[in-house]
Amino acid sequence: MDLKSGYPWWAVRNGLIHAFPPLERDLRCDVLVVGGGITGALIADELSGHGHDVAVIEQRDIGWGSTAASTALLQYEIDTHLLELAQRYGQDAAALAYRACAEAIPALGDVARGLKDVDFQRMDSLYLASRHRDVPRLMAEGEARRSIGLDARWLGPEALQERFDVDAGGALLTRQAARVDPYRLTYALLQRLRRRGGHVHDRTVLHSLDATARGVTARTEDGATIRARHVVLAMGYANQRWLKQRVARNRSSYAFITDPVDADVLGRLRTTMVWESARPYLYLRATGDRRLLVGGLDDAIDIPARRDRRVQSKADKLMKQLLHWFPRLDPVLAFSWAGTFAETADGLPFFGPHDQWGPRVHFAMAYGGNGITYSMIGAQLLRAGIERRAHPLAGLFGFGRL
DSSP states (O other), X not given: OOOEEEOOHHHHHHOOOOOOOOOOSOEEEEEEEEOOSHHHHHHHXXXXXXXXXXXXXXXXXXTOSHHHHOOOEEESOOSSOHHHHHHHHOHHHHHXXXXXHHHHHXXXXXXXXXXXXXOOEEEEEEEEOSXXXXXXXXXXXXXXXXXXXXXXXXXXXXXXXXXXXXXXXXXXXXXXXXXXXXXXXXXXXXXXXXXXXXXXXXXXXXXXXXXXXXXXXXXXXXXXXXXXXXXEEOOGGGGGGGOSSOOOEEEEEEEEEESOOOHHHHGXXXXXXXXXXXXXXXXXXXXXXSOEEEEEEEESOOOHHHHHHXXXXXXXXXXXXXXXXXXXXXXXXXXXXXXXXXXXTTSOOEEEXXXXXXXXXXXXXXXXXXXXXXXXXXXXXXXXXXXXOOOTTTTTTSGGGO
């Protein structure tokens, strides 16, 4: 399935950075990671950085699936509010999930620090009340976050007007956010994997898995055999093909990027990403070269031809929404696109083994609005599982919560 439509900015800006060779011979490794997007790259980097012999295979070119269409807003905030998560799973579990996401932001910074030109930059995050009736709910959410030690400052209408020139009933301002070029980060991580002695093979399609108590045998469509102690499936939405149990639904999200905007016009938007309480929500953030990357208007369409036809009309609607909040901007649209993603009912990811495959096949399903943040957590969680260590989020982020 084609996961994207139109002209995703990262692919346009960066092109095909490096071609890795398809796998043409048999291979042995400690861990096989299936999926060469940002999730697979972060997992492979975490494992190889701690002494594991890792191989990565990807059916497309590296980073050419959902990663190329990602808008890469790195936040601790989960699409499901802390208060709602607490009602579902209890206060302790909800707090654990939110704190882990907050800790993942500096952890991603640590990963990016040793890499060149991935545009990682810490930012603030402004969560707008889309309607006045949303104000009490957001104020209560802010109180709940502060009660567990998270950064969440309430801004009323006057402060919003003064600082951001935006007309809204209120907003939560947090300082635990960041941006990154996910496409370049993926390539940089996998090139580092190769320097460590790992293997990366794109245009290599997984055909079958045979899992036993002692290891996993994977076979590709071209006939190569990979024998590994563990396999991590990090194929985005396509992971669901390897499960009989349906755990998520596919959705399409739409986005556009503008020509560079004058720094004085951008103002605080240069260092502040914005999203809103409406569902589906509008979200935006600046890039390092002062473009505005705007997304939202998610829908249930996952048929590429139907998604393709909606890109222009969705971009027009997103532009109207952007100008509703920030009428002074007057941006010029440069490229627009759409991507297919998956989301879970509770907004949480799934990491770890499933009973269908046994303990040596691990799933990495970083689904939701902050998928890259989840991927950073998942890399650490999966390494703990492979090394037979406990992880505090293994239960909440595992299939046992279904």
